Structures are given as C-alpha cells and as structure tokens.
Amino acid sequence: MKNTTKRNPFDYVKNVSYDKKDIMVDEVEEKSYAPFLVNRALSYHKDAIYFVNEMNTNHGLDNRLQYQFYINTLRKRNRFSKWSKPYESKKLETIKEYYNVSTQKAKEYLGILSDKQYNVLKNSMSQGGNNGRHSQ
Secondary structure: OOOOOOOOHHHHHHHHHHHOOOOOOOHHHHHHOOHHHHHHHHOOOHHHHHHHHHHHHOOOOOHHHHHHHHHHHOOOOOOOOOOOOOOOOHHHHHHHHHHOOOHHHHHHHHHHOOHHHHHHHHHHHOOOOOOOOOOO
16 A cells, blocks of 8 residues: 655655665655755755755756755765754844834844843833732
C-alpha cells in the first residue's frame, strides 16, 4: 500500500542527511519538496553550507535534481538545529503600544527617545489594579 500523506521539508532534510534512501519516487513527492526550506534547514550546518550555496546559485534546477545533489554529496550525519528567530525588543513593543504605530515607526521612535524618556513612557503605561479580576 502506498503512503498518501504529504511529506514535509524536514523529512527531506533527514533523508538527505542521514537515511540516504531515495524517497522522491513520483511527481507528488517532487512537488512536495520545498527547496527554500530544505536549503534553510541545511544552512545551519558548517559541513553543508557550501552545498547550500551551490543550490542557491542554481535555484532554477528541478526539485528532483536538487534533491539528488544533496543525497549524493552530503556525508551521512544526523543534522538537527533549532531555527533562529528574530529578536523581539520589549522596548519596541512598548513604543508600538504607547504610540499605536507600526514596527518601522517604532524603530524610528526608539532611535530618537533617550533612556530617560523611554522610562517615563514605560512608567506611564504601568497600570495598577487587580488585572481585571473583581473582588467580592
């Protein structure tokens, strides 16, 4: 019986990194291959970065060819890493909320405000009370 569930990009990363079995057996598998996500996942590893760069410069290749390149060139190794996430500034969020502006405008305001001005702004937003709970 054929597996009808769609593969996710991490299945392909695991396969080209460690399993080394050709799982791209039909057009459905080829269409479910997401080159950008596979490249991004592999780019976190020093031993794969040159191969990822090569695939980025040859982004026009078919999914099958990119997959075959990785499965045949990467050394067998378990590759897993957490994806880095953008830093969320609490100052930025406070400014956005206080002035009701976009992230871009808040970044501009942050560059203008001094630490003292920011602290005044932050303290003016501090609200007392019982956090919405009613006393009975």
